[in-house]
Amino acid sequence: QVQLVESGGGLVQAGGSLRLSCAASRSIFSISTMGWYRQAPGKQRELVAAIAMSGITNYADSVKGRFTISRDNAKNTVYLQMNSLKPDDTAVYYCNGRGPNGYWGQGTQVTVSD
Numbered sequence: 602q603v604q605l606v607e608s609g610g611g612l613v614q615a616g617g618s619l620r621l622s623c624a625a626s627r628s629i630f631s632i633s634t635m636g637w638y639r640q641a642p643g644k645q646r647e648l649v650a651a652i653a654m655s656g657i658t659n660y661a662d663s664v665k666g667r668f669t670i671s672r673d674n675a676k677n678t679v680y681l682q683m684n685s686l687k688p689d690d691t692a693v694y695y696c697n698g699r700g701p702n703g704y705w706g707q708g709t710q711v712t713v714s715d
Contacts, residue, residue, distance in 0.1 A: 618682070
């Protein structure tokens, strides 16, 4: 079992930046894919970005060119750098390990104001 704890959310103006962190309770080296999902009010949870152990990344079309996912296996941490934020990015962001049936964090709120 792995516990995931997100941090770094908050309130930011449109055009601003935030960096989310996800700290794991144990080594994530063996977890093939780590990812970030988000859920806005009234909407389904959606994949934002994922990174494989190889370093290969995958992004939702809506965030390509603005968000960057990275992982530091030595620190058991996954990051999501979010730039050029838009009000549509407002959501609770969840860290995930090993896909939808894997491990989840408790979520961190990101609010982007106009």
